[in-house]
Amino acid sequence: MGRVKSKKKVKLSAMSKREEKWALLFVAAPTLGFLLFMAWPIVFAFLTSLTTWNGAKGFEGMLNRFCGFDNYIKLLTDKKFWQTLTTTVIYLIGIPIGMILGLLFAMGMNRKIPGVRVLRTMYYVPVISSLVAVSILWAWVYNYDYGLLNVIIKALTGKHGPNWLGDENLIKVSMIIFMVWKGLGTSIILYLAGLQNIPRSYYEAAMVDGANGWQRFKNITLPLLSPVTFYILITSMIGGFQVFVEVQVMTTNGGIGYSAATIVYYLYEKAFESFQLGYASAIAIILAIIIFVITFINFKMQDKWVKTIE
């Protein structure tokens, strides 16, 4: 605040001016892309959310069906909206689980043990695999009669395993397990990179001071990994609110009593099965606001726990 602002404009040479123009041109491409492919769709979605548009008669058809904030008011009392929102939030439990497991595996793989590269690759395979393909795969893993899981349970206990995808609560557990498995590779790789960035000298100094393993982990590893944790937290939360494919592929009609359906699944149904584009857009806007608020809070809170080496 106390800085003195220099109002004096530096005169640019002809060449600098020319360079500046070129610079603007380079900036123009992404800006235009942003306006066209992000800003406009957002505005368009918001406008749509104020209508009862069903997709008919183009832009004009949309404007003719203006209904104010009716869609938002209806959303407040829409049981399915709250149900799917709750389910989506429940699925977020997988994020801390995934982060803890990711960190544990990363620390394990940070040692010089034979075959560690093979292990790292194996854990990353789910990340690069098609989500649809692995969802189908896991639907089979969870299969009541023929699934891998129930075959193992039967072999171990002699009893038939539970109906993983056919029970209102178990289906949520199943989805969380699947999502943790799918996201584990990303956390491992990121944490691994984070671990390798921590200078060894910190640990050596701590050891000279007599710190034990837990103290070193708690006071050096964990704080210095906090930027990575922060990054994973933000991206997984945004991704977590947008879960769709898993539900679409692994369940029929969103699971028994709609128990596995997420908010994006509901949005999709409204938009592309009921053709209530206005209502679906209202859900999208609310979802965007939720994601923004949570991300904002995360950013605000980061000063309290995110540490950097500097």
Add this chain to the structure above:
Amino acid sequence: MKRKLLCILLATVMTASMLCGCGGETAESTSEATEATEATEATEETESIGAQIEVDEEALTDVAVEGDYSDADLTVFIFAQDHEKAVYQSLIDKFMEETGANVTFEVTTSDEYGQKLLAYKAADDMPDIFYVGPEAVASNVDDGYLLPLDDYVDAAVVNNLWGSVGNAYRYDGKTAGTGEGSLYCLPKDFSTFAFAYNKNIFDEAGVAYPDPENPYTWDEFVEVCQKLTKDTDGDGEVDQWGTANALQWALDAFIYTNGGHFLNDDYTEVVIDGQEEFIEAFQFFADLTCKYGVTPTVEQDTALGGYQRWLDGQIGFYACGTWDVGAFMDKNTFPYEWGLCAWPTGKTGVSMTRNGSVGFAVSADSEYPEAAAALITLFSTDLEGQRVLSGETTGASLQIPNIMDYAKGDFKDRIADGTIPYGDNVDVIFNYIEGTDKYQGIFVETTYTYNSDWWNAFLSGGYEYVLNGEMTAAEYCAQVQPAMQEALDAANEMKAAAAN
């Protein structure tokens, strides 16, 4: 502060859109996978059979098209399997040759069709010819998309269509499907969802085949199913069942035959709560599973669907759509002998099932309505095309011919002489399509409402609890009715908004 806020906002949008992008990409490819999990099990298998069918394009040389449409430039947008695409492509080629018109042919999958058509609508750039099902006629007409065909299609052509399918595509501005008002589509096909039985299982159990002339009552049906349900390998677990039908496709066959219905006469109210006929039928459907045990349990059904079990020879009775015949006659797919029979009858004594159809419509904005109408007439009623699709030239029947004369004449003769492989008792199909005193095929109630949301509400309310006996049908109906009513109200509001 403001700048920071802006940064966060931008970061959120970008990350979200990045993730969204990934999601979007996979979402499209998901649809195929969904089909495997959803109950359209039936069509899926047909698709793979369809892909093996080779169409003899030479067979389509006698196409009769008249008229000069050399200035016409048409776009056709439909979903089709490979063999259907080949049929329509060759008809288009002939049409272009004979009339001088230019036709652009765009084909997609049935899963993606709805979304792509929506994109056309949103862009206000409709193809000249596209598919519309009976359930979507009213909404499309209200939104001004469909051209009335009355002035463009010969009465002779219309009169030679199956009566009820012609009616399904008429709309008078109030209620669709009653046979009143203008005609808006020519059928691509007219299907019915008949019932079939596995003869081998009957033979082994020493049970007489069902008599198509005398449909079973529900009690008789249960009795037969009980005889067919058994543990064939002696491991203590049942592995062969009387029947196994997914509720979303088969419940109608029980509700309507018992005189039940979901909605009131003007489709404004859901009336299942406390309705004796409906509840009795739904409870009977559930009892087949939870009381009589003649179907796989809910758990077993999630493990392996009825369709796969039927193909595997584990099921005595199973639904058979007209599109399934090709697959069921293919020994690699279904190595058993089978015949057609009636769905069991409830209180009305009439066996009922759902009919279905999809039709060719012409856009109201088409610049060349005459040419477009001539082309859909060719698609719908060209004899050679119908011979291919109904299996006379390919040996795999995927639909009943649209042309009544041909269906009742040559088509049946070719089935009788074995040219068209078909299960026993093809008359069952004709009975459902034409309606008799013992048989009636109907368009289900979703056909007459603006969308199917109320039905989806029924499906997503947890009906599985009724099937496994944790809840009664009456309790479920009372519980789910408000959500269904809400969805129906929303649909009717949309209809009213579109009509204004």
